[in-house]
Amino acid sequence: MSGPALFTVQNLTKRFGGLTAVDQVNLEIHSGQIYGLIGPNGAGKTTCFNLITGLYTADEGQFLFDGRPYSPKAPHEVARLGIARTFQNIRLFASMTALENVMVGFHCRSKAGVLGSILRCPHQRREELDIRRKSLELLEYVGIAQYADHVSTELSYGDQRRLEIARALATNPRLLALDEPAAGMNATEKLKLKELILRMRGDGRTLLLIEHDVKLVMGVCDAVTVLDYGKVIEQGSPQKVQQSKAVIEAYLGGIHEHP
Known part of the structure; x- marks a missing residue:
């Protein structure tokens, strides 16, 4: 069972010149829920x-967010609020180990500060x-310890995807947003990704999932x-969505070009 509304979008609109890419979109994500956002290319x-x-x-x-209005002006402000994301194109630190990549996620909430890091005071050490221990636990959690x-860069493609999820979890998000996590996977x-996503929901996490793999969603x-075309054409349970004539037309019947 999902809890109360954690994240709500009301009448969201974005234009790029004469193109309205997002047009009066509304959605509501409840605590403990996996929420999918899908649609054809464009x-x-x-x-x-x-x-x-x-x-x-x-x-x-x-x-x-949690019933209070907020304006996401920059990614770091969104992360501080409690929303973490992954990217469609993997964005790991190539020269760092898997462990170090996850530790970066924890450092965004580090209390030691710049001076403590320089002086290496006992509290900072x-x-x-503690960050190292928690990072190892997260690597174990996603299955790549x-x-x-x-x-x-030595990890397989699928393991790099899971590493990105571990790093995002290190920020201790209340909402984890996954952008095409299954892209390029066999x-x-x-x-394995499906099992991890279901495990996260089982542990009470709230997820927003954008994904081309409709079967996974x-x-x-x-x-x-x-x-x-930027508009909501259907919302509801997976069963309702799969039976929608508008959705079937968008994916199968309407062979059209999207901007």
């Missing part, structure tokens, strides 16, 4: 995602050890919003 999913996570600024609409000391990697999500 439907506005990524734009909507970037608005939610502070990479773009909305032209219209508002966001409510204790915090560093055995690669803790491997440079991130069937075995997708199965329908297999894990509690609720789904479908966009086409």
Whole structure:
């Protein structure tokens, strides 16, 4: 069962010149829920995602987080609020180990500060050890602890995806937003990803999932919003969405070019 509304989008609109990429979108994500956002290529999913996570600024609409209005002006402000994201294109630190990549996520909430890091005071050293321990636990959680000391580029594609999720979890988010996490994965990697996503929900985490793999979305999500040409064409349970004539037309019947 999902809890009360954690994140609400009201009348979200974004224009790029004469193109309205996101047009009066509304959605509501409840605590403990996996919420899917899908649509054909060019439907506005990524734009909507970037608005939610502070990479773009909305032209219209508002966001409510835990019932309170907020304006995501920059990604670091969004992270501080409690929203973490991954990216469609993997963005790991190539020269760092898997463990170090996750530790970076914890450092965004570090209490030692710059001076403490320079002076290496006892408090800073204790915090560093604690961050290292928690990072190893997260690597274990996502199933890649055995690669803790491997440079991130040495990991397989699927393991790099899971490493990104571990780093995002290190920020202790209340909402974890995953941007095309299954992109480029083979069937075995997708199965492991599905198991991880379901495990996170089982542990009470709240997730927003943008994904092209409709089968994955329908297999894990509690609720789904479908966009086409920037507009919401269907919302509701996976069962309702799959039976929608508008959704079937957008994916199968309407062979059209999207901007």
